[in-house]
Amino acid sequence: MIIVCKASANEEKLNKLIAHLNSLGLETHVSIGVMSTVIGLIGDTSKVDIESLEAWDITEKVKRVSEPFKLANRKFHNEPTVIDINGVKIGDKYFSVMAGPCSVESEEQIIACAKSIKAAGGNILRGGAFKPRTSPYAFRGLKEKGLDLLLTAKKETGLPVVSELMSLEHLDLFSDIDIIQIGARNMQNFELLSELGKCGKPILLKRGLANTIEEWLMSAEYIMASGNPNVILCERGIRTFETTTRNTLDISAVPVLRGLTHLPVIIDPSHATGKATLIHPLAKAGVAVGADGLMIEVHPTPEQALCDGAQSITPQKFAEIMSDVKTLCHIEGRIL
Amino acid sequence: MIIVCKASANEEKLNKLIAHLNSLGLETHVSIGVMSTVIGLIGDTSKVDIESLEAWDITEKVKRVSEPFKLANRKFHNEPTVIDINGVKIGDKYFSVMAGPCSVESEEQIIACAKSIKAAGGNILRGGAFKPRTSPYAFRGLKEKGLDLLLTAKKETGLPVVSELMSLEHLDLFSDIDIIQIGARNMQNFELLSELGKCGKPILLKRGLANTIEEWLMSAEYIMASGNPNVILCERGIRTFETTTRNTLDISAVPVLRGLTHLPVIIDPSHATGKATLIHPLAKAGVAVGADGLMIEVHPTPEQALCDGAQSITPQKFAEIMSDVKTLCHIEGRIL
Amino acid sequence: MIIVCKASANEEKLNKLIAHLNSLGLETHVSIGVMSTVIGLIGDTSKVDIESLEAWDITEKVKRVSEPFKLANRKFHNEPTVIDINGVKIGDKYFSVMAGPCSVESEEQIIACAKSIKAAGGNILRGGAFKPRTSPYAFRGLKEKGLDLLLTAKKETGLPVVSELMSLEHLDLFSDIDIIQIGARNMQNFELLSELGKCGKPILLKRGLANTIEEWLMSAEYIMASGNPNVILCERGIRTFETTTRNTLDISAVPVLRGLTHLPVIIDPSHATGKATLIHPLAKAGVAVGADGLMIEVHPTPEQALCDGAQSITPQKFAEIMSDVKTLCHIEGRIL
């Protein structure tokens, strides 16, 4: 971390600030320039509050030099993390495809979906029971009953299941769910993240609509700092000015994260674009860019879906996509 | 709502879609053009799922014509809402200034702060007890003890108090808090919003970092639809590419909201900019643009603040700002 | 196009507006609803000024239903455009790789670069002579001499060349340059676009930093409307809040454009990210997503580059990338 001081900083004020920094256990290196004086901080700055240093009247700005995350940081843990979900692995060589309906709607729907996904080569079943909806008047999921139906489909097909948790009050209901999904809107629900750190279950952490990669890793750090190392990151599009797609898939996030963290990273082209016709090309791009998996919305009859119909694809289309995904995984040396 | 159909839509398919729309209780008007056919929907479309209509293969796009919010909509409730907080009013003619430290740190701090705020003319005391922090290693507030100290300051000064609620589990602790604040990161925590609709307390709903004005009003609608009409909207900056300020204050949101809703709207220049030196001019702009109030972070010694020091101003600076705010309120015909 | 009128619109005012619309040669369909009246416009609305319709006091909002671009529109020209550059084709089955230094610096540099690019399988040479630089104090290119050196490299290797034009004053200097590149900052330099429509040369039109896909197609339309159908679109990243990459590559733009236009679309991973380490995975993603080509910055010694060193890759790295690009093109059925 470095502190750029104003030209007006006199020796007395500088010494006071330096004494304060030393009292925080930090070593300081001072470079006096013509227009400004720069103080370099050496030591563990991950707990230093940038804001309070900026409040000193001689401070012009404060810049971090090292990343504020540690447990998620590749510098301290170079080996890629592989997460094992009932035998299905994600990370390093292992590629995984999570698919299923936006929302579990009926036993018939979820079981038909699960079977077709398995047949096409998908290896994890997704299905929403608690649905975050912008409008209070929209369908908000079958809740507990939705989870039950998802578990029925798990029993029927053997596929591990992933579903979104929206509130700690429902945590008990998720005991047999294999992966707990935290949605974009809860990526910085810090109370929720801390508690999830206490259960050992794999957490699928979606990126927030307007969150930087660093903030996303800090949210993973929250879960890890509470004791749970099993975090899967999911890029699902960020909010930009472009309106032809629901969000803008930040595909560069995959190789950027590869450099910064050892955690697995998957891509969700369904939420990223909101359009069924874009899923196929983006799924292929996801494999080619080096992601560790995909999450895709599949629905037997998209035009009857109770939510997100526009971005859902049919099982037939899913099988077609899987054929290309397998070809690309083979080339990339990934095991699916 | 209108549905633009593809040129390829034949009569049979169009009739099937129209029959479906009629089954939802909607009347349809069809205009057949050269390149596309447009179906206009008449009736209550607030519960129609755009996504599922977009999933029909003959649909090119679906556009809303009327707003999806009703209880918050000025069209159905033209009179501005005035919220009374223990005698302090916000909305219509009434202007309110909420001020205090980012975080309650000690009895001495919060009481000194409260007294200076009252003396300067602020009429509501803010103070955080549960703090959402990006880093799990940062100070996260005094929690229950923080609320107790805030209530002590309330007793001492008579100022109503506002504090942020981060999780429903803590709701019981807020029984004597006058206004419950919902932070930007929880603006779309729909489970939380629904529950808050069940308590009658005024809710200060901050705008999410990347949320549109329409989404913000839909979140207000969540609270109102559950039975609580006392919602105060707070613009606190949105996320853009500009980095000299922490966020970008969307000041136009104030007059835009004035046209769309009857709810009061306040501005938080502290979080919008993250910089103490910008609070004064933006507070003045907030009054001039027609906001119903301000929320400002004040700390006796910003450089020792446990959070957000960089954007906190001293009580002396606050008094100076209040002097200008009062002059402008007088000109605007607002009662402070 | 539809016009949503305010509830307050009375019959007299509506009739006046309708008469105005009819005078513009448009047919109108009126749907009277409870909260608002909607006027649907039928006919050629591409020349209708939305702004002036919004200025009528009974208008609440105006929404386009059909695209404002025509010559670039796939609806009117379904066959993909293939552009032939001295025998090198781009579009439909043909994939093209344009590579070379950000800036032409010396004869030795550009010829060495050109040879290694050709050897690796690149088929168009890029090289900047006029460089748009944020700072007036930065190196701004060798200008006329740079173009000369680029043409020397063209003669030496037979590779067609592409270079950026920044001002009409320099147009004469580009007579032997095969493709004229219009940079992101000039995407809406309408005077320039109109003039380029008068030369028959292929134009590589980069997307502006904050331009929507529709605006981008309107800029292509400017060139086409002046008589030049040879436009190649180049996605090079848009500006968002994310700072780990210089820009955010909007990879979804490729399949979105495929649906909207018949023009070829390429991807520039160098400018999109600003980081050499990200080029390889993004180049692969570009092929997989269905782009018609790539533009990549290659420099013999990036750390000595006079501009954009951070995003330049070595010829060795380029050869490695080309090996993967060829494999993927083969799978995709593209001819490189």
Add this chain to the structure above:
Amino acid sequence: MIIVCKASANEEKLNKLIAHLNSLGLETHVSIGVMSTVIGLIGDTSKVDIESLEAWDITEKVKRVSEPFKLANRKFHNEPTVIDINGVKIGDKYFSVMAGPCSVESEEQIIACAKSIKAAGGNILRGGAFKPRTSPYAFRGLKEKGLDLLLTAKKETGLPVVSELMSLEHLDLFSDIDIIQIGARNMQNFELLSELGKCGKPILLKRGLANTIEEWLMSAEYIMASGNPNVILCERGIRTFETTTRNTLDISAVPVLRGLTHLPVIIDPSHATGKATLIHPLAKAGVAVGADGLMIEVHPTPEQALCDGAQSITPQKFAEIMSDVKTLCHIEGRIL
């Protein structure tokens, strides 16, 4: 400027980089930490190319500590610049209101407009002759004839005039125009900026749609570095995800710029919002936040305007706004 080196940087490589930096005339301070080594650069870094330093394989990142602009920098020129336009002053104590139609359409229109603006207290007349339009099919201004009519209105009323220049080819036509406006889309048209530095005329430099404040100041620096110190900055809204307004007015830019530069800053609420109903509150906010002036679109009959009708206000409305602007200027101690 500081360079953060990778942990893998050995002494030999560090020494090579340091030798290179010294060869650029920079002094270096090296701090060796556990995870990374930081090199601080002392001396004039305004001409150092960050990109080429980032291309060194031992470099992790490079951060600027001082601003890259000099002539526009308040640190080197603390007194606010006052620009005198034929007796009308802008900057420091002087407030200016520029108003007029988006586009000059006829002699009758521009003279009527000019007279009503003068009567209401506006002191500079704006009027577009060359109009940048997204669509090639839209009205693009009366061009030379538009400038002539604007000059007729100048003669008639004595008001100085401002008009937009889109291309250097038209520069000669602007000899009697008092202020040359550079539009948002040309903010980084560097060839144009350099040339404008050679004429002594005041330049009104609008902020680009997606440009940072630093980039904006660098564009001012281009003009100043070529010899023209008369630059007026105009904030006109930036592009964000919000769609209720055409752009998002970044009002914080005014006090931010006040800290960074001595140049005058004005606000254009018309382009910022695109909506006539928002001009009044934003104009007031502009004065209160400390801007040096306003630019407002006024048209006798907005619904007949050939461009930007939706954001144009009538002369009556303008007079009403001016009344409030004068009151606020009086309070702020500004001379209008």
